[in-house]
Amino acid sequence: MINTKTYFSHTDLKGMEQRYRAAFINSLGGFKSVNLVGTKNKAGQTNLAIFNSIVHIGANPPLIGLVVRPDSAERHTLENILETSFYTLNHLNEDIYEKAHQTSARYPRELSEFEAVGLTEDYKNDFFAPFVKESTIQMGIELRERIDFSINGTIFLIGEIKQVYYPAESLQADGFLDLEVAQSVTCSGLDSYHRTQKLGRLSYAKPDKWPDSLK
């Protein structure tokens, strides 16, 4: 195990060139939950954007959070969500991660990223926003709360999970969804994509015993 460390102080972090700091700080948290967010405005124009700032908020009700930067390519997504309240989250897999990355280009408002990158809009069960047909795990979300982070102008959206589509083979008996069976990928930093290999599931931790490996 590598364990000799180099150090950046707060002054070092502040002094970094802007793009270098963005790459570095975006790498720090660890591997991230990355999804394509599908939206449609009231005029019927669709939008698709990649987000890696997704976080679990709670299971009952089922809530998921999303950090949005309103001055970026993410602004059309934000406008559509605020206008209609509905959006979809769609996992990336190895077949589509390059197309997913390409949605972050600044396309003009009138060109849908679905069309620009070659992904397919998928509508079902009366959900307003488009799912991504090529994605193996899809969620239909309804906006529940918007919080503005005054500290840096980002916006946090909390949505309730209303519909879920998943490959039957990926669901285990206890409710765990095996994302490797679904072939979902993860990302790190601003632009790095990774497949995973399971080390193991561990049993619920109790003070008086060491965790067992689950099947």
Place this chain on the structure above:
Amino acid sequence: MINTKTYFSHTDLKGMEQRYRAAFINSLGGFKSVNLVGTKNKAGQTNLAIFNSIVHIGANPPLIGLVVRPDSAERHTLENILETSFYTLNHLNEDIYEKAHQTSARYPRELSEFEAVGLTEDYKNDFFAPFVKESTIQMGIELRERIDFSINGTIFLIGEIKQVYYPAESLQADGFLDLEVAQSVTCSGLDSYHRTQKLGRLSYAKPDKWPDSLK
């Protein structure tokens, strides 16, 4: 590619048995950023807890967010952060992920999880809170903002990254930190741990060209 899907409606999600729903909903977002959070109260008692609800908030200033459930094993961490403002984030690797998972057991307040699971407190550069010596990427964080999510009683902490320790070999010329060189792992659901294998880095997306693979 598997792509025949099964469907859960909102009614199905609401009707799930509680533990099953927790396992399912926690799996949905994708692979997660998982870190050990190290804290110390004013009396000198340390605490260590695993969190997989970590999200990038911004690079300038360098901010990172953390969702805390105050009714869980996470409450001692929350108390210490609110009392002192300082905490550390420490990546997991294959050598320590089982010990990291075990910190989620409900140990009594007076027993430090560092001692209970066999990880080592590491103090440096006058930072108040303990780092995890066995972790290859470590951050010293100062609390900047607390937001209470009324929707489900969880608490969101935004902290500023004040110190970073990382293996020199993992830092690339453009600021990207290669988490595979640092041997960091990711998690999914409530209890599944994974190593990763890089598919590639992709160039900054522009509307008129397809992304290149970076080295």
